[in-house]
Amino acid sequence: MSPIRAFYNPVITQLLRQHDQLDHENAVERKSIQRRILFLMDSIKFQELEESFA
Secondary structure (H helix, E strand, O other): OOHHHHHHHHHHHHHHHHHHHOOOOOHHHHHHHHHHHHHHHHHHHHHHHHHHHO
16 A cells, blocks of 8 residues: 555545445535545546656
């Protein structure tokens, strides 16, 4: 596991738990959490790609 992935993994795990605890009626909050998770995952991929070219 890359260092950046190890750094963000606990944050993503926490967000996933928050998402799973919300009812389906809280669609706006669930979507917000999903967007944050996707942003973090994209950031991880970008940094890993950047490091591979360095």
